Amino acid sequence: MTARADVLARLRAARAGTPVAVPRAYDRRGEVVDRVSVLAERVRDYQAGVQRTGPAGLPEILGRLLPEGRTVIMPAGVPEQWVTGCQARLRWDSDANPLSVAELAADGVSVLTGCTVAVALTGTLILDGGPDQGRRLLTLLPDHHVCVVRAEQIVGGLPAALARLPDPTRPLTLISGPSATSDIELDRVDGVHGPRRLDVVIVDDDHG
Amino acid sequence: MTGTGRISAAVPFPTAARRQLADPQLRANLRRATRTIRNRRSQAVDEVTDWEALRATGAAIKDDVLSRLPELLEEFETRATAAGAHVHWARDAAEACAVVTGLVRATGTDEVVKVKSMATQEIGLNEALAEAGISAVETDLAELIVQLADDTPSHILVPAIHYNRRQIRDILTAGMPAVDASRLTDEPAALAEAARRHLRERFLSARVAVSGANFAVADTGSLVVVESEGNGRMCLTLPDTLISVVGVEKIVPTFADLEVFLQLLPRSATGERMNPYTSIWTGVHPGDGPRNVHIVLLDNGRSDTLADEVGRQALRCIRCSACLNVCPVYEQVGGHAYGSTYPGPIGAILSPLMTGPDSGANRTLPYASTLCGACYDACPVRIDIPQVLVHLRQVGVDARRDRPSLERVALRAASNLIRDRRRYAMALRAARRGAAPLRLLAGSRGTARRLPWPLSAWTTSRDAPLPARQTFREWWAVRAADESAQVAGNPVAGDATHEPEEPR
Structure with a gap:
């Protein structure tokens, strides 16, 4: 008997035969009055930077967050218009011309991406490898991650966020603040292996 | 299948507990840490208005999974395979270790990087790999500390909870040759930075990673790893080959079910609204991450646990360790006293359920509790741990009725x-x-x-x-005699109605 057949047979013999009804009395809609403000507040709670702007102000803010002397890495789908105010060195990563691990892990590198969905109540950004997010390593090896969130991408709670993903079988990363550890006396230390700095820029059409 | 590996207590719990209790430093470290995490957890939970509804759903989803585990595992296997993963099965610890060792050998490497994983601890994978000449590098900070100290984890979530910052500094300076001992302070940030540097090179050169998984999604074939530091993301994306060892009970039926568990787990575990990083992957993603993805589905005592009608609820466990942090026994003795990969209240039921009561001293574990019930209140999937403890005590006594006691x-x-x-x-x-x-x-x-x-x-x-100087009945008899004497000598109006009756 193979291990597979053996394990399945044992589980079949051991289980309770009765079907189980699953109650769903929790809040699945997660409605939040001011999603933008709640997201901003919750992301700040994780010691990440948060800026709010209208579309016209985005290049200027990114120019300040990504100053001269740094190298900015971007997935191929990041609009060029975002970085028109950037004095930093710009590098694009694409399937045809992927950047090397050494380039991503070098000192002074920031990565600039968008996201697919953001969750206001938990201050979470969800990346699914879409054109403006790129492969997972891009947002992992550089020490600084700048993520642009459009207001219409923000939902209240996690159930709404997962339901909104276009394809859950794409490689997903949920990011809530910078990399952290509480392994030493449960004291939270920001920045272990992932980016030690996270800046979130929320672009809101209604913002002046 | 009876569970094997590192889930058997070598010595009876009272003996092990006495040894731990003699260490005042350990108790001070534990008290401090569990108190901090308890407060954080209750704040994070109190903020959620539908917490009890989430717990009820979490428990029911897991019970549903347990009632149709074979079908869901087959569905998971089909989906994961279609997405490019290779699915393997293992009856027990030795078989799982053999599968993983074989896969690592086939790549020709002699070093693997590891994501913190209870399943690989449980099967003793690092030791098995070492015997095959393969070194396993733990990359979670606490696991690294424990590994460098040549110690074993003492907590499910924070394996080095029994050390304070000074002890950790000494362990890191002794174990990481590149660290300048004279310049490393015991500030947590400095210690984390030292670990970051130590591990960076390992990540960048590793060709094989080994992980566990917090959840396995049947309808998509996806695996989920919930973490904080980013070491998990490094292991899941940098090496060419990824091997994940997953207990069969980790299945959830649908991707949407994660909306429940990704709310329950971080708040119960670290008391955060959400942990910094959660990775979800489905087989192979061309151009992004490992090209060879293996999944080892592990029984190792889980089918035996499922066969126990009262005890099977232990398989709902999502390894958050909230029950450890609220347990008055754990707070005093720490995780090592339980002698198993799974310590604390959940370990006191899970270890004997997985191995059977006759393995090592696991029979003594269900007594490692005051039955106060704090663990049940804290459990995000409503495992009635006290009920299972009493059940296992009863089973233990029933099994020995023929022996003098x-x-x-x-x-x-x-x-x-x-x-x-x-x-x-x-x-x-x-x-x-x-x-x-x-x-x-x-x-x-x-x-x-x-x-x-x-x-x-x-x-x-x-x-x-000690027996009282006077029993209640004696006291009552004397009091009654005194009062009736008083009533007879100095009658007080209205007081006579209070004269007690002779106790029957």
């Missing part, structure tokens, strides 16, 4: 005394006379710390109250 003799004798009022009163008087010399030793405390054998069985872990 001092406890049974004592209780039979007691039942014989209590049944007859006169015999009972006589016994109390005799006990009082017998205890008179002890009273001198006990002083104002009124309890005896140590009694001679066979009563020492009681006083090794508790004080014995």
Whole structure:
């Protein structure tokens, strides 16, 4: 008997035969009055930077967050218009011309991406490898991650966020603040292996 | 299948606990840490208005999974395979270790990087790999500390919870040759930075990673790893080959079900609204991450646990460790006293359920509890741990009915005394006379710390109250006699109605 057949047979013999009804009395809609403000507040709670702007102000803010002397890495789908105010060195990563691990892990590198969905109540950004997010390593090896969130991408709670993903079988990363550890006396230390700095820029059409 | 590996206590719990209790530093570290995490958890939970509804759903989803585990595992296998993963099965620890070792050997490498994983701890994977000449590098900070100290984890979530920052500094400077000992302070940020540097090179050169998974999604074939530091993301994306060892109970039916568990787990575990990083992957993603993805589905005592009608709820466990942090016993003795990969209240039921009571000293684990119920209140999937503890105690006693037992003799004798009022009163008087010399030793405390054998069985872990100078019945009889004397001598209006009846 193979291990597979053996394990399945044992589980079949051991289980309770009765079907189980699953109650769903929790809040699945997660409605939040001011999603933008709640997201901003919750992301700040994780010691990440948060800026709010209208579309016209985005290049200027990114120019300040990504100053001269740094190298900015971007997935191929990041609009060029975002970085028109950037004095930093710009590098694009694409399937045809992927950047090397050494380039991503070098000192002074920031990565600039968008996201697919953001969750206001938990201050979470969800990346699914879409054109403006790129492969997972891009947002992992550089020490600084700048993520642009459009207001219409923000939902209240996690159930709404997962339901909104276009394809859950794409490689997903949920990011809530910078990399952290509480392994030493449960004291939270920001920045272990992932980016030690996270800046979130929320672009809101209604913002002046 | 009976569970094997590192889930058997080598010595009885009371013996191990006594050893741990003798270490005041350990107890101070534990008290500090569990108190901090308890407060954080209750704040994070109180903020969620539908917490109880989430718990109820979490428990029900897991019960549903347990009732159709074979079908869901087959569905998971089909989906994961279609997405490019290779699915393997293992009956027990040795088989799982053999599968992983074979896969690593086939790549030709002799070093793997590891994501913190209870399943690989449980099967003793690092030791098995070492025997095959493959070194496994733990990359979670706490696991790294434990590995460098040549110690074993003492907590599910924070394996190095038993060390304070000074001890951790000494472990890191001794274990990481590149660290300049004279310049490393014991600030947590400095210690984390030292670990970051130490591991960076390992990540960048590793060709094989080994992980566990927090959840396995049947309808998509996806695996989920919930973490904080980013070491998990490094292992899941940098190496060419990824091998994940996953207990069969980790299945959830649908991707949407993650909306429940990704709310329950972080708040229960670290007391955060959400953990910094959660990775979800489905087979191979061309151009992004490992090209060879293997999944080892592990039984190792889970089917035996499922067969126990009361105990099977332990398989709902999502390894958050909230039950450890609220347990008054764990807070005193720490994780090592339980002698298993799974410590604390959940370990006290899971270890004997997985191995059967006759493995090592696992029979003693269900007694490692005061049955206060704090673990049940804290459990995000509503595992009634006290109920299972009592059930396992009963099973343990039932299995030994044919053997002589001092406890049974004592209780039979007691039942014989209590049944007859006169015999009972006589016994109390005799006990009082017998205890008179002890009273001198006990002083104002009124309890005896140590009694001679066979009563020492009681006083090794508790004080014995001495018999009262006067029983309640005696006190009542004297009081009643006094009052009736008073009533007869100085009648007080209205007071006579309070005269007590003769106790029946």
